[in-house]
Amino acid sequence: MTVSSDPSVAIVSRLRAAGCVFAEDEAALLVSATGDAAELEAMIERRVSGEPLEYVLGWASFRGLRIAVDPGVFIPRRRTEFLVAEALRVTAPGAVVVDLCCGSGALGAAVAAEQRVSLHAADIELPSVRCAERNLAASQGAVYQGDLYDALPAELRGRIDVLLANVPYVPTEEIRLLPAEARLYEPVVTLDGGPDGLRLLERVAADATEWLAPGGHVFAEVSERQAPLAREVFVEHGLVAELAVDDELGANVVRGTYLG
Structure with a gap:
């Protein structure tokens, strides 16, 4: 099963309710990270629980680069x-x-x-x-x-x-x-x-x-x-x-x- 390429209203709402200030942007990144519904749901759950977005995605943006970031590694600011x-x-x-x-x-x-x-x-x-x-x-x-x-x-x-x-x-x-x-x-x-x-x-x-x-x-x-x-x-x-x-x-x- 595949998911839509556009972040759903439900995902944005869940992220916003969890305190994510940039819920729309985060939803778009999460949706673009996978085409598998189960994997997407697992990623959303991790983010809603408070885990940093960079750990959930596996990368951070830094001066235009996509830098791999594993859990337990300092996230570049x-x-x-x-x-x-x-x-x-x-x-x-x-x-x-x-x-x-x-x-x-x-x-x-x-x-x-x-x-x-x-x-x-x-x-x-x-x-x-x-x-x-x-x-x-x-x-x-x-x-x-x-x-x-x-x-x-x-x-x-x-x-x-x-x-x-x-x-x-x-x-x-x-x-x-x-x-x-x-x-x-x-x-x-x-x-x-x-x-x-x-x-x-x-x-x-x-x-x-x-x-x-x-x-x-x-x-x-x-x-x-x-x-x-x-x-x-x-x-x-x-x-x-x-x-x-x-x-x-x-x-x-x-x-x-x-x-x-």
Whole structure:
């Protein structure tokens, strides 16, 4: 049995009743994902129960790319597209690019889609590594498992031109305030940035000058409140720091440059 190519009024109503703000758009995506009525019903049930749409579909949209996202892997946010845009401004052809705390590998994939680079990615979570391997296969990106720089091969030390470090930055005590989709479904390790939200960022900054090439850059996303402190962290560890803001996306990106 097949289903109509148009989302039915009943599906939209069910999604809206479950609190889905963009019920019409979500219904269209769910219907387009399958031609099997039973599978569609199972997907609707998952979404109505609160599971993130990206997990239900198996992918997320990021800078025009369809990024595979498995349950248990951090879902790339639209605001993080600004970090990629900032990184692309300084990414030359052939640059060595590392996507640290890569999750699905969305950031690295987006950079590689627009610039020819030598791409590497790393994450401490095995499900993320496996997901990133799929997303970076087209760009021949290498993916490693491990804790921050410990995951990277030694030959990258002092050679990284662009380091994308979208580390967790939600303060521990504020995780309970996140939307249920993030709080209940995404692993805490992908959200928890420690007491002030900057624990992982401080670790990245502390060793950045050992891994960056002279003139290399590290990019990190933080909250508006954290931005001044994050900038100070970069400066304290020998980086020239700048802050870029996109008010429309609500994105704050700190760039640290190693002058060598």
